[in-house]
Amino acid sequence: MRRMPVLSLALLVLLTACAKWGLIEPKPQVVENRLQVNPSIAFARIVFPAPRDRLQMWTVDGPNLNQMLVLPELGHRMALLAEPSGADRANPTYPLFRSTMAEPEIMELIADTLSIAFQKVPIATTNLQPTTFAGQPGFRFDFTFSSRQDLDYRGTFIGGVDNGTLAGVMLIATAIHHYDTLRPELERLASTARRIRSTS
Amino acid sequence: MTSLFSRRGFLGGGCALCAATLAGCQTTGEALGRLAPGARPVAGGDVASLWESADREERRVRQSRHIIRTPEVTSYISGLVEQLAGPYAKDIRVYIVRTPEFNAGMYPNGMMQVWTGLMLRCANEAQLAAVLGHEIGHYIEQHTVANFRSIRSATDIATFVGMGLAVAAGPGAAVLAQLAIIAAAFSFSRDQEREADAIGLDLIARNGYAPLAAAQVWERMIAERAAEERDRARGEDIFFATHPSSAERAQTLTALAGGRTGEFHTDRYRQALGGLQLTLVEDELRLRRFRRSEWLFERLHADGANPGLMLFARAEVNRLRDFPGDQTRAAEFYRQATAQPGTPPEAWRGLGLIERKRDRQADASAAFRRYLDLKPDAGDRDLIRSYL
Numbered sequence: 304m305r306r307m308p309v310l311s312l313a314l315l316v317l318l319t320a321c322a323k324w325g326l327i328e329p330k331p332q333v334v335e336n337r338l339q340v341n342p343s344i345a346f347a348r349i350v351f352p353a354p355r356d357r358l359q360m361w362t363v364d365g366p367n368l369n370q371m372l373v374l375p376e377l378g379h380r381m382a383l384l385a386e387p388s389g390a391d392r393a394n395p396t397y398p399l400f401r402s403t404m405a406e407p408e409i410m411e412l413i414a415d416t417l418s419i420a421f422q423k424v425p426i427a428t429t430n431l432q433p434t435t436f437a438g439q440p441g442f443r444f445d446f447t448f449s450s451r452q453d454l455d456y457r458g459t460f461i462g463g464v465d466n467g468t469l470a471g472v473m474l475i476a477t478a479i480h481h482y483d484t485l486r487p488e489l490e491r492l493a494s495t496a497r498r499i500r501s502t503s
Numbered sequence: 504m505t506s507l508f509s510r511r512g513f514l515g516g517g518c519a520l521c522a523a524t525l526a527g528c529q530t531t532g533e534a535l536g537r538l539a540p541g542a543r544p545v546a547g548g549d550v551a552s553l554w555e556s557a558d559r560e561e562r563r564v565r566q567s568r569h570i571i572r573t574p575e576v577t578s579y580i581s582g583l584v585e586q587l588a589g590p591y592a593k594d595i596r597v598y599i600v601r602t603p604e605f606n607a608g609m610y611p612n613g614m615m616q617v618w619t620g621l622m623l624r625c626a627n628e629a630q631l632a633a634v635l636g637h638e639i640g641h642y643i644e645q646h647t648v649a650n651f652r653s654i655r656s657a658t659d660i661a662t663f664v665g666m667g668l669a670v671a672a673g674p675g676a677a678v679l680a681q682l683a684i685i686a687a688a689f690s691f692s693r694d695q696e697r698e699a700d701a702i703g704l705d706l707i708a709r710n711g712y713a714p715l716a717a718a719q720v721w722e723r724m725i726a727e728r729a730a731e732e733r734d735r736a737r738g739e740d741i742f743f744a745t746h747p748s749s750a751e752r753a754q755t756l757t758a759l760a761g762g763r764t765g766e767f768h769t770d771r772y773r774q775a776l777g778g779l780q781l782t783l784v785e786d787e788l789r790l791r792r793f794r795r796s797e798w799l800f801e802r803l804h805a806d807g808a809n810p811g812l813m814l815f816a817r818a819e820v821n822r823l824r825d826f827p828g829d830q831t832r833a834a835e836f837y838r839q840a841t842a843q844p845g846t847p848p849e850a851w852r853g854l855g856l857i858e859r860k861r862d863r864q865a866d867a868s869a870a871f872r873r874y875l876d877l878k879p880d881a882g883d884r885d886l887i888r889s890y891l
């Protein structure tokens with residue numbers, strides 16, 4: 304997983320023609336000044352044109368095969384993904400996070416956001432468990448879905464709410480191969496996660 | 504992420520009763536007249552690529568994980584199409600696509616797609632039959648083929664543009680240009696929609712259904728859209744102002760129905776959908792289109808559809824939206840739902856979440872316990888247990 308095959312890179316560039324990408328090196332990374340994680344492998348980071356999603360997208364083999372999504376901080380009444388331009392503010396496309404949400408509701412929020420983003424496919428969630436994230440009580444869950452192109456995906460979210468804001472890491476990858484390969488890295492990102500308080 | 508996964512499907516905007524797409528700019532093909540039953544129109548020739556695309560799409564759809572394969576439901580829907588299509592029945596194959604949108608589509612090769620969002624929105628068999636009849640109308644009048652032909656002959660510009668793009672952006676672009684032509688073949692003109700409406704209405708009337716059902720489907724869709732736009736327009740029904748053709752269409756269909764009566768088959772419809780109804784409700788809730796969903800579930804509830812399930816759905820809309828007053832309403836709907844048959848265990852879960860938020864711990868725990876009793880293998884059982 305360390306090297307990035309040339310073919311995958313070409314594919315990545317083709318798929319993300321209007322996005323830029325950068326390199327995430329295997330060393331402690333501070334994401335948007337809010338969350339520190341320590342990857343053990345290199346990722347390509349895909350930067351979409353504004354408006355920016357709250358989720359940062361990293362990938363090893365291209366976003367159709369795997370996405371490591373890092374959520375540095377999501378505040379009250381914010382959505383995980385940016386509204387498409389020209390969207391109606393009164394009818395937001397993606398559900399809004401509320402700091403009062405219970406864990407099962409945050410799971411619904413994340414699953415429904417993905418469902419809408421992946422062309423309204425149903426997403427099955429399982430295994431919602433309490434856990435520790437960034438030194439605080441958190442939660443995790445697994446999910447599966449098939450894309451409209453009939454590729455089967457598996458995923459896991461690990462995160463938590465602290466001070467009324469949600470942070471976490473999430474893996475979405477093909478069920479046949481990439482999920483199992485990248486799962487240990489997701490666990491590593493989660494176990495090294497540290498939230499950074501704003502000092503201002 | 505969105506942009507990477509939202510490549511539009513072949514059917515794109517689809518067809519059925521799609522109000523927004525009626526606003527002009529289509530090329531209407533010269534009418535080809537009725538297809539003869541059993542006639543597989545000439546494969547090859549100038550429409551060859553249209554057939555190839557439709558057949559390719561059908562092979563994909565046949566394998567797709569998003570097709571509903573519940574035998575009772577598929578045989579019910581296929582049976583309806585068979586009855587309506589009469590001599591054309593053998594030429595049409597129906598696929599139920601799990602997509603929570605109001606749509607159906609008819610491909611020129613005889614593949615019909617019925618989307619689950621349409622099934623959720625129909626109040627009875629007659630309404631669904633009206634939409635199926637409309638689609639059969641497009642098929643037997645060969646509208647897609649006519650449009651495809653006229654686009655091809657009017658503009659070999661498309662090919663030219665395709666080539667230009669191909670040079671600039673690589674071989675994929677030519678395929679995209681081809682797909683764009685095919686998508687355009689599915690944009691029906693107002694006249695074609697009228698023709699399909701008339702055929703659909705005729706087919707349901709001949710099969711003993713109430714002809715008024717056709718106008719009703721349309722009126723419900725207008726009302727649902729209006730519900731979504733009400734706030735934006737500060738109380739005015741801007742949907743009607745911006746989509747006069749929709750209202751006009753409903754009026755035409757009402758006039759065509761005349762005073763004729765017939766069957767609606769409401770109970771038979773709900774029975775046939777059976778357990779699938781919960782899936783349809785959950786898929787709708789996932790979209791978080793609160794105003795539309797609220798209108799829809801309220802309406803279905805008022806129609807008398809499966810009250811346990813509809814009360815649950817109305818509670819969920821309120822819980823998920825969480826505007827001022829929504830928690831109280833949600834709790835009330837959950838309580839009513841849990842007193843009805845046909846309510847899913849998730850109603851107890853929802854009630855527990857609301858009561859926990861309202862600091863009514865005893866009520867919350869009781870509701871969560873009931874949920875776990877009814878659904879011991881629930882995906883969120885471990886976390887819910889931590890609340891007890």
Ligand SMILES: [Zn+2]
Nearest residue numbers: 518519520699
């Ligand atoms: Zn139509």
